[in-house]
Amino acid sequence: MSSHGSESENNNRDVDLGGDCRPGSPATARLTVVVEDTRFSEEKTLLVQSCDYFGALYRSGMRECRQEEIHLQCLHARGFFITLAVMRGEALGLDADDIVEAIQCAAFLQASPLTRHLVDLVDSDNCLLMFHTAATFGLLELYHAAALYIRNMYADIEVEVRQTLPSELISFVESLTPSAFVAVGAHVTCGTSENIHAASRTVCYLDETGNTWKTLTDLPLEASTSMAGVTVLDNKLYVVGGVRGLHKDVVDTCFCYDVEKNIWTELAGPGQPRFNLGLIGQNGHLYAIGGEYERIVMSSVEILDVQTGRWRFAAHLPRPAAGAACTKVTRRIFVCLWRPMETTEIHEYVPSTDEWRLVTSLIRRQSYGHCMVGHRDDLYVMRNGPSDDFLRCVMDCYNLSTGQWTSLPGHFANSKGSLFTAVVRCDSVFTLNRSATLEYVVHGKTWKPRRQMKGFPRSGSVWTFLLRLPMVQIHSTND
Known part of the structure; x- marks a missing residue:
């Protein structure tokens, strides 16, 4: 385990991970859990809610259930310590031994917070x-998540997969389809009389084997991707806001x-109509961040519960922002604000x-930022430059664990692969423009070009994302 030390390594001692011990504070019901030779004291409420x-x-x-002390016979103390730490909100990094013991605890205790952390x-x-x-x-959520990850980078690790995994696990991985790189261009709906097969209305995916873009679906007639928010949540594509018609309603x-x-399907829009917004999907919710309305840049944020279809307002951004770069890393939501002048600020929303x-x-001297993506515990921020050179992008990397910034060497030319939009799949980053789709491999803090594929045949702004396409859907588009 990478931090915080482990009391579980010390035998026959009490491990108290919580509780208000100040004089006069209300007593909190606690339970002592004995794992191997280590005793853990924890609030019963936390244990019941998390496991x-x-x-x-x-x-x-x-x-x-009436005892003040219980013994868990089939777990390891180190794994239980990790479980408690994660339940209390600590973001722990785990080594190989920690991973095995944590998975055992997550499965035995049915500890959802720990399972999500492992995913x-x-x-x-x-x-x-x-x-x-x-x-x-038998930890199914992690089983499926890890299998999808392996499938997405199967070409890179196939030899290791066949040397490491039993045949039934290999078969399961190979039965899955990898996440496809998908794109949709800016499209302004002009009315129901427009050509239903207009090329700008199509959502397309990249057939990496055939090096060609293929149509996945057409946008609804009423939908517009011009200055809209576009994101994916639970393998579903959402389009929120935007403008349409000659008057840009x-x-x-x-x-x-x-x-x-x-x-x-059509869903209710935000309570505050908006365009040029940021949109993030996370944990069953959509986050509509900032944007514009009637020439006013807004700081308001709204959250949609996709299960109930209801929007609610959340805490405002620190300042108004339109088209703000935003991303998520390990279920954490980040937005990049480019004001005041020459200042890049990264803010996190804490639900x-x-x-x-x-x-x-x-x-940093700059004109404006393009986008931000996350890989592991790094945030990569792209901006044009130097000296307002719009044909080149430069990148800075912020590490969430160390709190350190790093400037990536060299520049990334937009003529070959635009960094106005980027998508991370495992250790690869996909970028594109009309000329080319470029795949980079993230190695350390460096993006190394891996391969070049066909560019996206649309002009204007482009939104990119990943979707897992069913086999039947892929076959139907290939016919």
Whole structure:
């Protein structure tokens, strides 16, 4: 484990990970859990809320639920320490031994916070271990997440996969389809009389084997991607806001494309109509961030619960922003603001407290920023330059663990691959413009060109994202 030390390595000692011990504070019901030779003291409420095992125990009426101390026989103390730390909100990095013990605890205790944390930690270094261990202990959410990760980079690790995994696990990975690189250009709806097959209305995916762009679906007649918010959540495509018609009226509804069912549905729009907004999908919610309305740049933020279809307002941005670069890393939401002059500020939205927290600031000569993407615990911020050179992009990297900025060497020419939009898939980054689709490999803090493919045949702004396409959908577009 990379930080915070482990009390579980010390035998026969009490481990108290919480509680208000100030004089006069109200008493909190606590439970002592003994794992191997280590005793952990924790609030019962946290255990019950975070672990189905303890929730079932205290609903059962069994004798153990009235005890102040229980023993867990089949777990390791180090794994249980990791479980408690994650349940209390610590973002731990885990080594190979930690991963195995954490997966065992997550499966036995049915600890959802720990499972989600493990899913967030899947990367090219540990995906095979995560997949095999999750299969062994029956942790299905992690099992599927790790399998999809392996499938997305299968060409790079196929030899290792065949040397490491049993045949039934290999078969499961090979039965999956990798996430496809998908793009949609700016399209302004002019009315129901427009050509339903207009090329600008199509959402396309890159057939990497055939090096060609193919049509996935057409936008609904009422939808517009011009200055809209576009994102993917739970393998569904969402289009929110934007403008349409000759007078650029604001679209007050949003649209969802279910790739599995190959259907579009219409949803209620934000309470505040907006265009040129940022849009992020996370944990069953859409976050509509800033934007414009009637020539006013806004700081308001709204959240859509996609299950209920209801929008609600959240904490405002620190300042008004239109077209702000935003991304997510391990379920954390970040937005990059480019004011005041020559200042790059990265803010994080904290859902538990409904607030925006300043993460870091960088003073750097620039005109404006293009986009921001995350890879592992790094945020990559792209901007034009130097000296307002719009044909080249430069990048800075901010590491969330160390709090350090790094400037990437060299420049990235827009004539070959635009960094106005970028998508991360495993250790690869896909960028594109009309001339070319470029794939980079992230190695350390460097983006190394890997291959060049066909450019996207559309002019104007482009939104890019990843979707897992069903086999039947791929076959139908190939016919």
